[in-house]
Amino acid sequence: MLAEIKGLNEECGVFAIWGHEKAAEMTYYGLHALQHRGQEGAGIVTSDGEELHLHKGNGLINEVFQQDEFTRLKGTAALGHVRYATQGGGGYDNVQPLVFRSQKKSMALAHNGNLVNAYALKNQLEAQGSILQTTSDTEVIAHLIKRSGHLAMDEAIASALSMIKGAYAFSILTEDQLFVALDPRGLRPLSIGMLGGAYVVASETCAFDLIGATYIREVKPGELLTIDDNGITTKRFASPMQRTLCSMEYVYFSRPDSDLDGLNVHASRKTMGKQLASEAPVEADVVTGVPDSSISAAIGYAEAAEIPYELGLIKNRYVGRTFIQPSQELREQGVKMKLSPVRGIVEGKRVVMVDDSIVRGTTCKRIVRLLKEAGATEVHVRIASPPIVNPCYYGIDTSNKGELIASNYDVEEIRELIGADSLAFLTTEGLEKSIVADRESIDHGICNACFTGNYPTEIYPDTLLPAYKG
Structure with a gap:
């Protein structure tokens, strides 16, 4: 694969759909369009309104999924993920979506990005009695949601998001709702589209083109979307900031037929x-x-x-x-x-x-x-x-x-x-x-930290995983 040649890899791609009778199949095709974002593992979870159904595995999307799997992935909502392991490493347990089941409401999480304070949050959670099942930073958000004390799911997610730092494009699927969130700096790409009457979310717009969906807009930095049978609602969990989309998305990671922040x-x-x-x-x-x-x-x-x-x-x-x-x-x-x-x-x-x-x-x-x-x-x-x-x-x-x-x-x-x-x-x-010189709005920018050392968020050296301290 080219990723092995180039020596530079990005963590993953996220795809979700709500309100489509072939949700699992559409997610499979959407993940194909995002395969360049991660080749180590793939997974799809669906909701039939009462239960979440999961299939995931190590390897490419066409290695993980065969025809038989789709008969078990029932429902009109789905969340998919392709992974390249960075923080937390590889292995089946870390392949996303991660599913957490409970008596009241289960949830599946898929994440693109990296939480710079995950190590500290894990120590805090373990001290409070949490038992972590993976080495992925993504699991942290599930524990924070459950410990938030809020009854409404969107409020619990917003509370949890206020405690994490770094880059993240999250999609969270429950039995009856789909939630989508982007970090306050918008470091990772995430867009919304429509396929007939179904809502579609993807890391890159090239996934919309493959399945015939229509691009609507990008998820805004610090925005939390709730999608269900009543439509789509939006709220802010963080104050607006200048967007600093990762410059390497333009340079290397994204497919050339994708649009990022309004630019091809x-x-x-x-x-x-x-x-x-x-x-x-x-x-x-x-x-x-x-x-x-x-x-x-x-x-x-x-x-x-x-x-x-x-x-x-x-x-x-x-x-x-x-x-x-x-x-x-x-x-x-x-x-x-x-x-x-x-x-x-x-x-x-x-x-x-x-x-x-x-x-x-x-x-x-x-x-x-x-x-x-x-x-x-x-x-x-x-x-x-x-x-x-x-x-x-x-x-x-x-x-x-x-x-x-x-x-x-x-x-x-x-x-x-x-x-x-x-x-x-x-x-x-x-x-x-x-990238940015021709933009009319000063709200658009790029993250150049790998070139300049000017990180758009605070970095916590003492709380990073050991691999980041070299």
Whole structure:
């Protein structure tokens, strides 16, 4: 999978639907559209009005679900999730949705993001007698809801949300209601749509397109939605703040056919490529992008630089996950299996290789080597984002600075390490200009913490999991 090649992973994708006779099937298709957001586990829970029905497992969505499962997933409401493990790790128990059953009302939770104070809250809950069943930070919200003391479910959820910090796009399904909430900074994407008379919620709008739903709007930061047979109601659980949607959603994570905060991802990436060409021009014969997330930026770079864009690298779409124990030799072979240089395009040419980011540098080094082995006379690497020099605490697996090549080496040293003839990154100002400069409202912004160290929420070093303290 490309996520294994790139070395950068996002936590998950959420999909929910209310009021559709084929709720489980629609959720299955919606999760297919979100598969790029998580490949380690998938799950769907449905409600028939009286009971919640769950099926989940480790693996890709089409590995976890076969036809037989849908006969047991009864109901007109469903909540689905695809997972990439960050905080709490992998394993079946952590695969979402998480279901919590009680005598009065059961609930299923699905979460995209990361709670920066989850470790402290878990210690507090355990001291008060809670017995946690998973190592996922998502479970915390269920215990907080049950301990809130509020009888109305929306009030209990709002109370619980006021105690958590970090990035979160939550969907919570009970027997008779669906709840949707986005953190006060709107760090993660979450949108609402309609499919006939049914309400649909998804991490990305590309899921609406796949099932034929109509986009309505994005969930607002600090907003809690309640969806049931009476329609949809909304309330705020937090004061409005300037939105700081994760910049890596534009750079890498989201599909190019999705719209984020009113901007098309493909168009944004093309603009990044054009900006990069103006900031870091180079004499070359062809421009190529690393499939898939870098292609849009590569096209933009080629247009602005007036250098032909070519498919210099081809992704093998039939390579699945491998369970072979990793070694240096096998890693090299793995890259060759997943990406192939087109010798007839790059041989004897000066190549501009556009990529979206460099995290650890190992993959970029291997791709540069592939291009040179295929006959490229020069390989000039252009990165359509700034250097990643700080860890992300909001749901991306860059847990400490020791893993980040740009935290330990300057640009020239990185160039030498990856074997490129030249290397340049998009500036932070260039990235912001590409994403937010044309907006009319000052309420829109992006989170650049991994580039600048300016985190939009308070970080609590003493309460983070050990992995984040490196």
